[in-house]
Amino acid sequence: MxxxxxxxxxxxxxxxxxxxxxxxxxxxxxxxxxxxxxxxxxxxxxxxxxxxxxxxxxxxxxxxxxxxxxxxxxxxxxxxxxxxxxxxxxxxxxxxxxxxxxxxxxxxxxxxxxxxxxxxxxxxxxxxxxxxxxxxxxxxxxxxxxxxxxxxxxxxxxLQDLREYAQGKGTRVELLDDTHVRITRLVEGSRELVWRAHHDPQLIQQWMLGPDGWEMTECVAATEVGETYRNSWAPVGDTEGEPFGFEGELLLTDAPRRAVTTERMQGMAEPQTLNDLNLYEEDGATLVTVLIEYPDLATRDMILATGMADGMEASFARLESTVLAA
Structure with missing residues (x-):
């Protein structure tokens, strides 16, 4: 700091x-x-x-x-x-x-x-x-x-060149306080394309899959404030685990820079997080920043313990190798 x-x-x-x-x-x-x-x-x-x-x-x-x-x-x-x-x-x-x-x-x-x-x-x-x-x-x-x-x-x-600051460092998780976490990942690609990859269902289903062995079975995107989104995943083949999904509402959008959504498990009112996505581009690379607000410390630690960051890193790597490389 x-x-x-x-x-x-x-x-x-x-x-x-x-x-x-x-x-x-x-x-x-x-x-x-x-x-x-x-x-x-x-x-x-x-x-x-x-x-x-x-x-x-x-x-x-x-x-x-x-x-x-x-x-x-x-x-x-x-x-x-x-x-x-x-x-x-x-x-x-x-x-x-x-x-x-x-x-x-x-x-x-x-x-x-x-x-x-x-x-x-x-x-x-x-x-x-x-x-x-x-x-x-x-x-x-x-x-x-x-x-x-x-x-x-x-x-x-x-103060640093963007690649110097973030290239090769993968998905980074910073605990800002008891209820706020900042996640950053440098993605090689323009901000406009990274934005599309976060909001076009056909592109989302190519990369937002989490760890290997899982597939996205449902993807409903929200593009206007007040709309709801819904994403579902399920294990493939011999992969262990139960199908799950998230849903929420789009609260703020400023394409192609910022989108704020709520997020909760499908069918559950609580716990709910606030996810603030920001994109910044420099010299053909885009820094993806997600600020997550949790309702309390216990929820923050419970969700982080699920391996969320590992799943996000696998998805971001797939984003670069499939969607942005096409």
Whole structure:
């Protein structure tokens, strides 16, 4: 995790985030001064940001909206107070409505960001100055500390070449907290084709088979918000196991980038997970990221213990060797 410490001080009304990155200062600066790169990490997992305005000059403003997995929206703005390329910048950071107007009911703060070289890369110190103890407490209560940690954890993938970051590492499972798991897999192929492979029943049935010895017996895809999907599997030949299946509802879609669905065993209302699929393409390769939200820790551990990651890796390998290679 890039964040090594988060310090709140009531005497100075500040929250300071200290993080270290294995990249030079100029590369980290570039990530913070390009809205397209910022969108990949400014916002915790499940709440990606979209910057709708970007005037990177002293006195200029940036506006963004974070989009939650259930259609929630949270908007904010930066007003640039100082820019010292590539060593840091200072902004007035506040919450806003969808038009970018400041929200007076939520605390605004001055945020100063500094980048310093280290032997291994860059140390970032980000200090937020609040107006009152109440504002500092409100920010902490809103989850700012954990949200910052999980958001910064996404920056490693931005700072590195995508293949350097993920190629050859297979399906990776990261436990973010008691109820959230992030699964990533690099797939050689365009984002558009990987998206189709996740939503076209004829393509899905070619690769989403899980471990060897299983076949998909039913595939009903959902392409519009509110539609339901249904997938079923059964063992083949001498393979042991009982047929099973999943079903759920499509809650959000932004083709070919993001789709959010619920998931539960067929015929059961609970337990139900929230699956947030994100696709990012760079130089002909696509990073598949699935953020899974479980109802509780016990359910998370029970599902992971089934060998889910192994089944996903077998399916992703089949995706590359059959669908994308055709």
């Amino acid at each position: 890039p964040v090594i410490d988060v310090i709140t001080e009531t005497e100075t009304l500040t929250m300071t985030v200290i993080a270290e990155f294995a990249a030079p200062v100029e590369r980290v600066w570039a990530a913070y001064s390009d809205p397209r790169q910022l969108e990949r990490f400014w916002g915790p997992p499940g709440w990606p940001a979209t910057f709708t305005a970007w005037d990177h000059t002293v006195g200029g403003r940036a506006q963004y909206t974070m989009h939650g997995p259930r259609g929630e929206r949270a908007s904010g703005y930066w007003e640039f107070l100082a820019i010292d390329e590539p060593h840091g910048f200072e902004v007035l950071d506040g919450f806003a409505d969808d038009e970018g107007n400041p929200n007076p009911d939520l605390p605004a703060m001055r945020m100063a960001v500094r980048f310093e070289p280290t032997d291994d890369g860059t140390r970032m110190t980000m200090t937020s100055y609040l107006q009152s103890i109440e504002a500092l407490e409100q920010m902490v209560e809103m989850g700012a500390i954990e949200g910052t940690r999980t958001a910064m954890a996404q920056l490693d993938a931005v």
